[in-house]
């Protein structure tokens with residue numbers, strides 16, 4: 001239904017044209033009129049509108065009223081029903097005049113009506129073919145007041161404002177509204193253009209007080225303006241966003257074109273899209289994702305031909321490939337772990353026990369945080385392979401890096417990206433390679449870290465190994481924090497003395513000592529031989545290694561506390577057998593001591609001290625090296641000369657000082673020891689430790705050197721079968737030393753019968769297996785003098 005404003009509405013004509021009284025001369029208002037129900041909109045007095053009606057009854061009513069120039073009453077339906085009856089009509093409506101009929105068919109009629117006044121239906125008098133009813137006029141209040149004038153002005157202003165804010169209105173309505181001063185017309189006209197529900201408009205029609213209507217209209221207009229303002233604001237924001245998006249799109253298109261010109265064409269765009277996807281997939285922490293996104297933005301601006309592009313790209317690749325949140329699932333079944341450890345290693349009860357405790361705590365606490373384990377012991381005693389077993393038992397990835405000889409801090413923590421060819425440190429590189437953030441990380445040979453002008457790698461490790469700090473480890477290259485707290489670090493060392501004090505403090509040391517001959521025999525049978533047979537493809541040609549043959553290898557072809565060389569020699573024999581099989585020669589099936597010599601050549605080591613004669617000035621000592629214990633022979637000789645001490649055999653500072661201390665002790669106690677007090681005035685003393693190419697150090701050869709000197713100066717031969725170890729002080733006290741088990745094993749291997757130990761090492765000796773202890777006699781001393789008669793024979 002379209003509403004149009006009657007053009008004839010102007011102040012001068014208002015009264016004559018739009019007001020109608022019962023006695024008015026245009027159309028008389030009869031007592032009974034036809035009632036026309038409309039569905040949608042209300043016809044207000046003094047306004048015209050086009051209505052379209054259906055149904056024969058209504059068409060007849062309109063046609064008759066038009067022909068007879070009679071009034072009709074237009075009322076609105078309360079609710080939409082298929083065939084409405086008069087109960088469904090509102091009582092109050094508008095008496096109207098049919099101004100013109102546009103078209104009339106048998107079914108519809110379209111006409112222009114003009115509202116005349118408010119009426120009330122009092123009683124329906126006819127319902128067929130159309131309704132007629134008795135009506136009465138609803139007279140409007142018409143007093144004038146200042147309030148009404150102000151209200152009219154306010155409504156005008158708000159209406160105009162609403163139009164300015166985008167209210168859709170016929171184009172000549174604003175100039176026209178300025179001319180209206182009648183409050184009733186003003187209220188009705190504005191009501192027509194308000195977006196109100198039909199019920200609300202009906203209420204306004206029913207109100208006879210124009211001032212009240214004006215107030216309500218004012219209120220609705222106000223609300224309408226507020227909504228429009230809000231809509232405008234939202235629209236502005238949306239438009240701004242749109243503009244921004246359009247601008248970005250436009251710029252990106254431009255950039256693409258520029259990049260294409262510069263040679264950075266589509267393939268690279270595809271690469272960037274891929275990188276963007278990968279960044280999202282990498283599950284990085286929020287702050288890292290931000291860094292990566294920024295770097296990607298930077299990468300877009302770099303010419304792919306420039307070296308800087310590669311640097312930036314490599315950096316991004318590292319950020320993407322770091323397993324920020326990728327974990328392997330731990331297998332915390334203690335029995336299974338114990339089985340795996342036993343499968344891989346012989347004995348090592350204490351170590352295995354400690355590892356199982358570790359796993360048990362992990363199972364209870366969920367997060368394995370705590371001391372870093374450090375396996376300390378001679379080479380080849382199974383430190384690295386234990387680490388592998390733990391990884392296997394836990395179901396974690398295993399990483400191993402050797403710290404031996406590392407001098408540059410950047411090896412641990414990476415170079416800053418400003419350096420040419422910068423890369424992340426070994427820690428982050430290996431974690432990237434493992435693809436999980438919770439591997440077992442073995443830092444091998446922590447005792448061999450160096451230090452120079454390029455920094456102190458040990459200090460960098462302090463952060464890595466500190467559970468309180470390593471949750472935010474920052475690699476210099478990556479420059480973002482990575483959480484290392486899920487990584488299980490295990491370190492290995494041969495000796496603890498050279499390990500940085502602070503590092504040692506962070507670790508729980510588990511000692512692995514060397515193996516005795518018997519143990520080696522068992523390990524060879526149970527582990528090393530089956531392993532080498534498998535590795536050399538001899539599964540189908542079983543080889544029988546006799547005990548005597550293995551013992552021969554252990555004694556004559558290896559000199560170690562561990563098993564590495566033993567395994568190597570066994571591997572060598574297996575290879576020789578493999579060659580026999582392939583060369584179709586006669587295949588050796590049983591390995592006897594003779595076969596060992598045939599395959600491995602002449603013996604490599606001569607330990608047997610019993611093979612040598614007792615001599616003056618030559619004493620058997622025990623040393624502890626990285627390969628375990630070893631025996632050494634300290635030789636001293638005296639020549640004509642004057643107060644000179646010569647030391648040879650690549651002796652370290654501590655060993656040299658021990659030699660000087662021994663000499664001083666003898667010189668100051670010469671008389672008591674039965675030595676000429678002036679011997680040094682006329683002689684030069686030379687102390688030599690054979691195997692001159694091997695560096696030796698440590699204080700434990702002190703008492704050996706002292707006894708060698710006493711032997712020389714008293715001309716009493718030293719028993720070769722007696723070996724000594726202990727530190728000496730200037731007053732002749734003997735101090736305890738380390739590596740007792742390794743030294744004892746080496747002594748037994750070499751055929752030593754008696755060993756002289758500092759009294760304070762008694763506990764260490766008693767901790768060793770009884771079987772081993774029974775093979776050697778031990779003499780404890782507190783003072784060097786107590787060793788003299790044990791080691792030296794009487795003058796010949």
Ligand SMILES: Nc1ncnc2c1ncn2[C@@H]1O[C@H](COP(=O)(O)OP(=O)(O)OP(=O)(O)O)[C@@H](O)[C@H]1O
Pocket residue numbers: 344345346347348377378379380381382383384385386444492493494523527528562563564567
């Ligand atoms: N108790 C053992 N039972 C079975 N095999 C063992 C045992 N101890 C060591 N091995 C074997 O000895 C070989 C050498 O061990 P591994 O490499 O672990 O020595 P390591 O202590 O790490 O030496 P390094 O200090 O030189 O690194 C391995 O093949 C290992 O399987």
